[in-house]
Amino acid sequence: MSLFAFFTRKNSAPVARDRLQILLAHERSFAGGSDLVALLREEILAVIKKHVQVDSDKVQVKMDRGSAMSTLEVDIEIPTPSSITPGASASLVSAAASA
Amino acid sequence: MAKVLVVTSGKGGVGKTTSTAALGAALALGGKNVVVVDFDVGLRNLDLVMGAERRVVYDLINVVQGDAKLPQALIRDKRIETLFLLPASQTRDKDALNNEGVARVMGELRERFDWVICDSPAGIERGAQLAMHHADVAVVVTNPEVSSVRDSDRIIGLLDSKTERAEKGERIEKHLLLTRYDPARAQRGEMLKVEDVLEILSIPLLGIIPESQEVLRASNLGTPVTLCNPASAPAQAYINAARRLSGETVEVTIPTDRKRLFAKFFARRAA
Numbered sequence: 317m318s319l320f321a322f323f324t325r326k327n328s329a330p331v332a333r334d335r336l337q338i339l340l341a342h343e344r345s346f347a348g349g350s351d352l353v354a355l356l357r358e359e360i361l362a363v364i365k366k367h368v369q370v371d372s373d374k375v376q377v378k379m380d381r382g383s384a385m386s387t388l389e390v391d392i393e394i395p396t397p398s399s400i401t402p403g404a405s406a407s408l409v410s411a412a413a414s415a
Numbered sequence: 416m417a418k419v420l421v422v423t424s425g426k427g428g429v430g431k432t433t434s435t436a437a438l439g440a441a442l443a444l445g446g447k448n449v450v451v452v453d454f455d456v457g458l459r460n461l462d463l464v465m466g467a468e469r470r471v472v473y474d475l476i477n478v479v480q481g482d483a484k485l486p487q488a489l490i491r492d493k494r495i496e497t498l499f500l501l502p503a504s505q506t507r508d509k510d511a512l513n514n515e516g517v518a519r520v521m522g523e524l525r526e527r528f529d530w531v532i533c534d535s536p537a538g539i540e541r542g543a544q545l546a547m548h549h550a551d552v553a554v555v556v557t558n559p560e561v562s563s564v565r566d567s568d569r570i571i572g573l574l575d576s577k578t579e580r581a582e583k584g585e586r587i588e589k590h591l592l593l594t595r596y597d598p599a600r601a602q603r604g605e606m607l608k609v610e611d612v613l614e615i616l617s618i619p620l621l622g623i624i625p626e627s628q629e630v631l632r633a634s635n636l637g638t639p640v641t642l643c644n645p646a647s648a649p650a651q652a653y654i655n656a657a658r659r660l661s662g663e664t665v666e667v668t669i670p671t672d673r674k675r676l677f678a679k680f681f682a683r684r685a686a
Contacts, residue, residue: 327604332561333611340568340615 342381353379360390368394417525420532420660421550422592423574425566427537429558430594433630433640434653435534436464438554440639441657443498447529450489453503454546455536456512462502465492466637476504479516485523494642499528509542521549539569544577551580552588552660554621558595559607567591567616590621592656597626598669622656623669624649648672 357377364370374393379386422435432455439451452475453461462468473488478501485501492498501524504511524531535546547553553574557567571589580587593612600606613620624630625648633643641650641657648670655665 329601329604329607329611332607333615336561336564336615339565343565343568344572 338381342386353377356388356390360392364392370394417528418530418552419521419525419550420530420552420554421535421547422532422554422556423535423543423547423570424537424556424563425539425543425570426558426563429556429563430592430624430630431537431556432460432464432534433634434554434556434592434594434624435461435532436639437633437641437650437653438657438660439530439532440492440495440498441641441654442530442532442660443492443495444641444654445657445661446497447661448497448499448527449530449532450499450501450524450528451532451534452501452524453534454542455534456503456507456509456542457505458536459503459505461534462490462500463637464634465500465639467492467500467502468637471502474502474504475520476507476511478520479512481516485520485527494638509536509545512542512545514545514548517545518549539573543570544573547574547578549579550574550587552590553578554590554592554660555616555618556592556594557612557616559593559597559601559609559612561607564607564612564615571616571618589618590660591616591618592621592624594624595626596623596669598671620667621659622652623667624652624656625669625671627672629672 357375360377361370361372361375364375370392376389376391378389378391380389420438422431422438424431435451439449443449451461451465453459454475455461456476459474462471467490470490473483475488477483478485478488488501490500490502492500521531533546533550536542555567555570555574557563574587574589575581578587591613593609596609597606601608609620609623627647627649629644629647629649630640633640636643640647641653644650645654651670655667658665
């Protein structure tokens with residue numbers, strides 16, 4: 317570590333506190349979180365399958381947790397038989413506000 | 416009336432066994448009848464920390480399964496008359512503990528003692544849930560470190576949902592015991608402060624145990640730190656925590672080990 321880096325090194329404890337506060341706010345509300353994403357993925361897929369034939373591998377559900385808001389990103393690739401390209405992508409982004 | 420206390424944390428290695436031994440000894444020194452119960456089946460260590468490892472004949476599983484009577488399994492401490500140990504089994508696994516058997520043994524312990532202190536295994540599985548199930552009071556042992564705080568949060572959730580009291584719709588008393596705390600590092604912004612951990616976990620503070628060499632020394636010797644060197648910083652912190660558990664109002668301070676200048680000089684050189 318250079319001398320400059322030594323003197324400008326930021327305190328790590330406030331970073332730890334902020335990370336924990338964001339993480340635990342989510343873990344408390346979702347009781348785990350990762351299960352919620354899996355559940356959403358299954359249910360969203362079931363709804364879409366009623367109307368459109370989709371490959372289950374082509375449905376991506378991602379959650380990004382922030383302090384002010386979290387985003388839930390649902391990406392579904394729907395095949396378009398009339399077009400030449402094998403797959404057009406329809407992306408849906410919904411925002412779920414949280415504390 | 417007897418109180419059942421569980422010492423728990425979720426994360427391993429934060430000081431559950433050390434705290435169980437230290438609090439048990441401190442409460443017994445105050446004249447109470449105390450039993451410390453090791454729930455860490457398969458990985459028992461409370462016997463070692465209490466210095467009773469060579470006196471174990473029967474264990475918790477023997478009593479739960481009815482192979483031994485409770486008085487046969489209880490080991491009286493050699494230093495304090497009113498302190499007893501109920502060891503865990505080293506060879507069996509936690510599935511040998513059935514809920515009814517544990518409930519019966521806890522009932523018997525409640526009749527004999529003022530304090531029943533259960534040392535929980537790490538984790539959030541069945542072993543940890545059995546240890547907390549009959550508790551009236553929980554001491555959540557936490558290090559000022561992110562993974563320990565996160566796991567403590569999970570354990571607090573379990574205490575509020577999986578214990579007998581929670582199932583009956585009653586509240587379980589929860590206290591935070593912050594261990595391995597280094598006030599100087601916290602002051603410099605290198606370690607989570609007491610206030611940070613309290614704000615995140617929002618349960619009342621039972622005590623702050625400073626990081627100290629005395630803790631390892633005590634476990635090396637097989638003596639609870641509160642008996643090994645009662646004047647030391649961690650011992651004082653545990654003694655005060657035990658007084659708070661008994662209902663006394665004691666101001667929370669962070670005791671420090673007074674080092675001689677000579678010792679300090681060499682400590683620096685070594686570091």
